[in-house]
Amino acid sequence: MDCAPWSDPPVTYVPATVTRSAKIVVAGGFGVGKTTLIGSVSEVKPLRMEEPITQASAGVDDLRGTPHKTTTTVAMDFGRIHMAGGSLALYLFGLPGQARFQPLWEDLAEGALGCLVLADTRDLDASHDALGLLDSGGIPYAVAINTFPDAPGYPEAELREALALDPYTPLTTCDARDRTSSLHALITLTEYLTEHRSAAVLETPR
Numbered sequence: 001m002d003c004a005p006w007s008d009p010p011v012t013y014v015p016a017t018v019t020r021s022a023k024i025v026v027a028g029g030f031g032v033g034k035t036t037l038i039g040s041v042s043e044v045k046p047l048r049m050e051e052p053i054t055q056a057s058a059g060v061d062d063l064r065g066t067p068h069k070t071t072t073t074v075a076m077d078f079g080r081i082h083m084a085g086g087s088l089a090l091y092l093f094g095l096p097g098q099a100r101f102q103p104l105w106e107d108l109a110e111g112a113l114g115c116l117v118l119a120d121t122r123d124l125d126a127s128h129d130a131l132g133l134l135d136s137g138g139i140p141y142a143v144a145i146n147t148f149p150d151a152p153g154y155p156e157a158e159l160r161e162a163l164a165l166d167p168y169t170p171l172t173t174c175d176a177r178d179r180t181s182s183l184h185a186l187i188t189l190t191e192y193l194t195e196h197r198s199a200a201v202l203e204t205p206r
């Protein structure tokens with residue numbers, strides 16, 4: 001298992017400007033780009049727990065959309081960024097996409113202020129496990145369609161219907177490989193959390 005040791009350079013400490021922090025989880029189906037998004041935005045070396053995909057996943061994990069994917073996240077991804085002029089630190093936890101990891105999912109989502117759900121229009125049904133768990137856990141979320149080159153585009157109304165989103169749930173697009181685009185998706189989520197949830201719940205870091 002590839003767990004990057006904490007002491008590996010570059011070590012980047014939380015900037016002195018940070019006055020608030022929040023735990024954010026990134027969810028979505030297998031191969032939708034969760035590990036990629038956390039890696040593209042994190043200002044610390046992301047902690048990854050990837051294992052090679054083995055024959056045991058044949059017929060279980062759907063590789064149709066990402067045929068070159070050779071590893072899968074077996075526990076979580078972790079990264080950190082700061083935003084809002086440097087005052088807010090987000091601790092990002094990527095959740096495993098497969099429903100069989102649900103017990104782990106619930107532990108990792110504990111205490112999360114919100115969730116960015118990644119979706120792929122080639123398989124929108126793969127998002128339903130995550131959306132259902134978030135709804136039942138009462139965790140607010142925004143959805144970002146990760147735009148793969150051969151993925152079909154749909155009007156927003158159709159996407160909202162297919163994903164059964166509430167009218168006020170933010171829906172945006174991103175390219176998980178691109179830092180600016182991924183940051184935009186995270187800003188969409190944090191603006192929603194700030195507008196619709198009390199900003200006071202953002203914790204002050206120790």
Ligand SMILES: Nc1nc2c(ncn2[C@@H]2O[C@H](COP(=O)(O)OP(=O)(O)O)[C@@H](O)[C@H]2O)c(=O)[nH]1
Pocket residue numbers: 028029030031032033034035036037066068069072073097146147148149174175176177
């Ligand atoms: N073309 C394209 N490929 C992507 C994008 N995001 C992720 N990928 C690729 O899709 C594969 C699956 O991504 P990964 O982050 O491992 O998915 P996860 O299972 O959700 O963590 C990887 O090979 C990525 O390089 C994207 O926005 N565009």
Ligand SMILES: [Mg+2]
Pocket residue numbers: 034035036072073094
């Ligand atoms: Mg992953």
